Amino acid sequence: MDLFDKFKIGLNKSSSALSEGINNIFQKRKIDKNILEEFEDLLISSDVGVETAKNLRNDFEKFRIDKKLDDHKEIIRLLADKLSLDLLKYEKNLDDLGNNKSAVIVVSGVNGVGKTTTIGKIGKFFKDNNKSVVFGAADTFRAAAIDQLDLWARKIKADIVKSETGSDPASVAYKTAEFTKKNQIDVALIDTAGRLQNKKNLMEEYKKIISVLKKIDENYPNETILVLDATTGQNAINQVEEFSKIHNLSGLIITKLDSTAKGGVVLAICKKYNLPIVAIGMGEKEDDLQPFKADLFAKTLLSVN
Numbered sequence: 001m002d003l004f005d006k007f008k009i010g011l012n013k014s015s016s017a018l019s020e021g022i023n024n025i026f027q028k029r030k031i032d033k034n035i036l037e038e039f040e041d042l043l044i045s046s047d048v049g050v051e052t053a054k055n056l057r058n059d060f061e062k063f064r065i066d067k068k069l070d071d072h073k074e075i076i077r078l079l080a081d082k083l084s085l086d087l088l089k090y091e092k093n094l095d096d097l098g099n100n101k102s103a104v105i106v107v108s109g110v111n112g113v114g115k116t117t118t119i120g121k122i123g124k125f126f127k128d129n130n131k132s133v134v135f136g137a138a139d140t141f142r143a144a145a146i147d148q149l150d151l152w153a154r155k156i157k158a159d160i161v162k163s164e165t166g167s168d169p170a171s172v173a174y175k176t177a178e179f180t181k182k183n184q185i186d187v188a189l190i191d192t193a194g195r196l197q198n199k200k201n202l203m204e205e206y207k208k209i210i211s212v213l214k215k216i217d218e219n220y221p222n223e224t225i226l227v228l229d230a231t232t233g234q235n236a237i238n239q240v241e242e243f244s245k246i247h248n249l250s251g252l253i254i255t256k257l258d259s260t261a262k263g264g265v266v267l268a269i270c271k272k273y274n275l276p277i278v279a280i281g282m283g284e285k286e287d288d289l290q291p292f293k294a295d296l297f298a299k300t301l302l303s304v305n
């Protein structure tokens with residue numbers, strides 16, 4: 001199965017909701033103001049965000065007037081091109097994360113978005129590319145979180161730095177970075193807790209993690225990645241907002257695009273925050289992490305072949 005097929009299957013729920021809607025709207029009637037309203041509403045309900053929906057509606061109106069296009073398929077194709085151009089600047093390859101020697105990557109996000117799973121998958125990606133990997137189990141809040149990462153470490157044969165439940169996350173982060181330098185590991189991935197309900201603590205915890213990492217290397221962490229669950233729709237945007245306040249973000253990973261009809265939220269997030277998308281999660285297994293490709297994403301979302 002090639003990338004496009006996998007991507008299509010994963011995004012099928014999002015794309016069929018959106019593309020069927022578009023087909024239904026445009027197939028039946030003459031394009032007028034009402035149809036344009038309906039089109040905009042459909043985009044908003046697909047979680048692309050109010051602003052993006054408005055822009056696309058305006059683009060669409062221009063296509064029609066400027067190019068006198070009647071064929072709705074052609075119009076959708078043009079929209080996909082436009083979307084893909086808009087999204088292009090948000091592409092960032094997973095490979096780039098490992099560009100720095102002994103790179104330390106901190107992974108954050110609220111509980112359940114898929115941080116630990118994503119770390120496992122990224123670890124697998126780097127191992128497949130012949131890089132050495134260490135995990136840092138800095139989500140020390142629950143024993144299960146440490147065990148889960150441990151399982152991934154064994155699965156992909158990565159090293160892991162861990163401590164007992166309830167221990168200081170910053171200390172685990174520090175030891176992970178130390179281990180990374182000392183053993184010249186290519187990539188360190190640090191798992192963190194995400195209890196946003198206790199914001200003050202979380203903020204302190206992150207600040208401490210970042211500051212102890214800088215004691216080892218002032219360029220640490222090389223990356224701070226926020227993981228977002230696409231099924232939460234617009235709420236994902238609030239999470240970017242909250243976590244940006246806690247610490248600087250360098251990129252996003254959007255998970256669970258295989259199990260939601262809300263793939264459009266990626267567009268809204270891209271537009272609103274100037275943050276690249278490092279990868280997208282397409283399932284629970286080790287190979288279910290895909291690079292974010294603007295062209296593929298736009299075409300699949302609008303069901304253009």
Ligand SMILES: Nc1nc2c(ncn2[C@@H]2O[C@H](COP(=O)(O)OP(=O)(O)O)[C@@H](O)[C@H]2O)c(=O)[nH]1
Pocket residue numbers: 109110111112113114115116117118194255256257258259280281282283284288
């Ligand atoms: N369908 C789907 N499930 C995912 C994906 N990523 C993670 N999950 C599942 O989401 C749940 C929470 O994941 P976990 O990594 O423990 O989240 P964390 O609390 O942020 O560390 C688990 O059941 C994962 O298997 C994905 O891309 N697609």
Ligand SMILES: [Mg+2]
Pocket residue numbers: 115116117139145191
């Ligand atoms: Mg976790």
